[in-house]
Amino acid sequence: MRPASGASAEHVLVGDLGGDPRWQEALAGVDIVVHLAARAHILNDPPANASLYARANALGTSNLAQQAAAAGVRQFVFLSSVKVNGEATTLRAFTSQDEPQPRDAYGVSKWQGEQFAMAIGQQSGMRVAIIRSPLIYGSGVKANFFRLMRWVDEEKPLPFGAVKNRRSLVSVWNLCDLILRVVAGPTPAVGAWMVSDGRDLSTPELVRLLAAAMGRRARLFSIPVGMLRFLAAAAAQRAQLARLCGSLVVDISSTHAELGWSPPLSVEEGLARTARWYLSEAKNA
Numbered sequence: 001m002r003p004a005s006g007a008s009a010e011h012v013l014v015g016d017l018g019g020d021p022r023w024q025e026a027l028a029g030v031d032i033v034v035h036l037a038a039r040a041h042i043l044n045d046p047p048a049n050a051s052l053y054a055r056a057n058a059l060g061t062s063n064l065a066q067q068a069a070a071a072g073v074r075q076f077v078f079l080s081s082v083k084v085n086g087e088a089t090t091l092r093a094f095t096s097q098d099e100p101q102p103r104d105a106y107g108v109s110k111w112q113g114e115q116f117a118m119a120i121g122q123q124s125g126m127r128v129a130i131i132r133s134p135l136i137y138g139s140g141v142k143a144n145f146f147r148l149m150r151w152v153d154e155e156k157p158l159p160f161g162a163v164k165n166r167r168s169l170v171s172v173w174n175l176c177d178l179i180l181r182v183v184a185g186p187t188p189a190v191g192a193w194m195v196s197d198g199r200d201l202s203t204p205e206l207v208r209l210l211a212a213a214m215g216r217r218a219r220l221f222s223i224p225v226g227m228l229r230f231l232a233a234a235a236a237q238r239a240q241l242a243r244l245c246g247s248l249v250v251d252i253s254s255t256h257a258e259l260g261w262s263p264p265l266s267v268e269e270g271l272a273r274t275a276r277w278y279l280s281e282a283k284n285a
Contacts, residue, residue, distance in 0.1 A: 012025055012026040014026060017037050017038075017039075017056045017060040018039065018052060018055035018056035018059070018060050019055075020063065021060075021063070021064075022067075023063075023064055023067040023068070023071075024067065024071065027067060027068055027071035027073060028071065030068075030071065030073055031073065031074050031075065032073065032074065032075045032076075032077070032183050033064070033068045033073050033075070033076045033077065034077045034079075034179055034183070035061060035064055035065075035076065035077065035078045035079065035117075036079045037056075037060075038056060038057050038079075038110075039052055039053050039055075039056035039057055039106075039109075040106075041081075041083065041104070041106040041107075042106075044239065045105070047105075049105070050105035053105040053106050053108070053109035054105070054108075054109050054112065056109070057106070057109035057110055057112070057113050058108075058109045058110075058112035058113045058116060059116075060113075061078060061113035061116055061117055062113070062116035062117070062120070065078075065116060065117045065120040065121070065126075065128070066120055068126065069120055069121070069123075069124035069125075069126045070124075073126055074126060074127060075126070075127045075128075075129065075182075075183055075188075075189070076117060076120075076121060076126055076127070076128045076129070077128075077129045077130075077131065077179060077182055077183060077189075078113060078114065078117045078128065078129070078130050078131070079131050079133060079175075079179075080110045080111075080113065080114050080130050080131060080132045080133070080192075081106070081107065081110045081132060081133060082094060082132050082133060082134045082168070082194070082248065082250055083102055083103070083104070083106060083107035083110060084100045084102050084107055084110050084111045084114065084132055085098055085100060085101060085102075085132065085250075086101040086102070086103060086107075087103045087104075087107075087242070087246075087248070088242070088246045088247060088248055089166075089247050089248055089249045090247070092251075093168075093249040093250055093251035094194065094248075094249065094250050094251065095194060095250075095251045095254065096130070096132060096191070096192040096193055096194050096254065097254070114130050114192065117130070118130070121190070127188050127189065127190045128190060129182045129189040129190060129191065129192075129193070130191070130192035130193070131175075131178060131179065131182070131192075131193055131194075131195055132192060132193070132194050132195070132250070133170055133175060133195050134167070134168040134169055134170055134195075134196055134248060134250055135167070135168075135169050135170070136169075136170055136171075136172055136175055137169055137170075137171055137172070137270070137271075137274055138171050138172030138173060138270065138273065138274050138277075139172065139273070139274065139277040139281075140172075140277070141274060144240065144243055144244075146278075146282070148206070148207070148210070149210060149214075149274075149275070149278050150283070152207060152210045152211050152214060152216055152218070153214055153216060153278070153279075153283060155216050155217050155219050156219065157219045157220075157221055158207060158218075158219060158220050158221070159220075159221055159222070159223040159228060160203045160204055160207065160220060160228075160244060160245070161204055161220040161221050161222035161223075162222035162223065162224060162225060163202060163203045163204060163225060163228075163244065163245050164202060165202050165203060165244075165245055165246055165247045166200040166201070166202060166247045166249050167200060167201060167202075167203070167206075167243075167246075167247060167248050167249065168196040168197070168200050168248065168249050168250045169196065169197055169201065169206075169267070170195050170196045170197050170263075171197060171263075171265055171267075171270030171271075171273070171274070173264075173265050173270060173273070174195070174196075174197055174263040174264065174265050174270065175195055177261075177263070177264050177265075178193075178195050178255070178259075178261055178263075181259055181260070181261045182259065185259060185260070185261075186260070189259065191258070193252075193254065193255040193258070193259065194250040194251060194252050194254070194255055195250070195252060195255060196250050196252050196263070197263050197265070197266075197267045197270060198252060198262065198263045199266075199267045200249050201267065203244050203245065204218075204220055207220055208220075209267065209268060209271050210271055210275065213268070213271045213272045213274070213275035214275045214278070214279060225245055228241060228245060229241060229245070
């Protein structure tokens with residue numbers, strides 16, 4: 001981030017994150033780096049692509065952090081993922097102090113990126129903050145969340161009425177607010193923190209809230225979860241069903257205690273903003 005001098009933004013093209021980009025021009029005179037770029041998790045990505053995650057998310061982060069430290073950057077913020085912790089929660093929510101247990105190439109690459117960034121920070125004195133995020137939604141959301149919005153918009157009957165899971169989400173607005181607290185808060189931020197909207201939802205609750213935000217009927221009916229799993233396995237859709245029926249919850253109590261941060265936007269308002277974007281810009285695009 002450069003010192004504010006108006007509402008303009010400067011764009012610098014550096015090339016492939018997974019290659020060997022030179023960041024010197026982009027980093028000149030910069031105090032704070034917020035690193036959001038990544039090769040994103042792709043469902044059913046073939047194992048042969050595992051090295052692409054490592055190149056972009058681990059080595060790419062290391063390269064940027066090294067050049068940032070050399071350029072005199074004083075704070076480096078790395079957007080990581082709850083997938084560093086694992087794929088699902090059972091008895092309790094994930095915290096940033098838990099032993100990492102990434103299960104796929106994406107999660108492993110994010111964990112490696114965290115380690116690289118923290119080590120460079122310790123060696124150089126650059127402050128490094130890690131934010132582990134669950135699913136992020138908001139204007140521009142894609143993939144499964146966008147698909148669910150389309151189903152709700154079309155009032156499709158959805159067989160999730162019997163699902164009793166809990167999942168943490170975070171709106172892009174709450175995530176940005178936490179990033180601002182990390183870089184402009186009253187105390188230097190060094191460490192790792194979880195982020196969420198502060199309210200965990202079941203899949204039926206999410207469907208109902210989206211329907212209310214879009215002015216649609218929530219057409220939920222109940223099929224036993226065991227039968228849903230059987231049908232998903234037969235259709236090779238286990239991973240997609242896990243995201244709709246499984247639980248993945250994060251604990252943001254240490255984020256609140258250590259950074260003095262609470263999500264300013266309610267789940268209802270975050271979903272309402274997302275619904276307005278979808279209805280005005282995305283549904284017919």
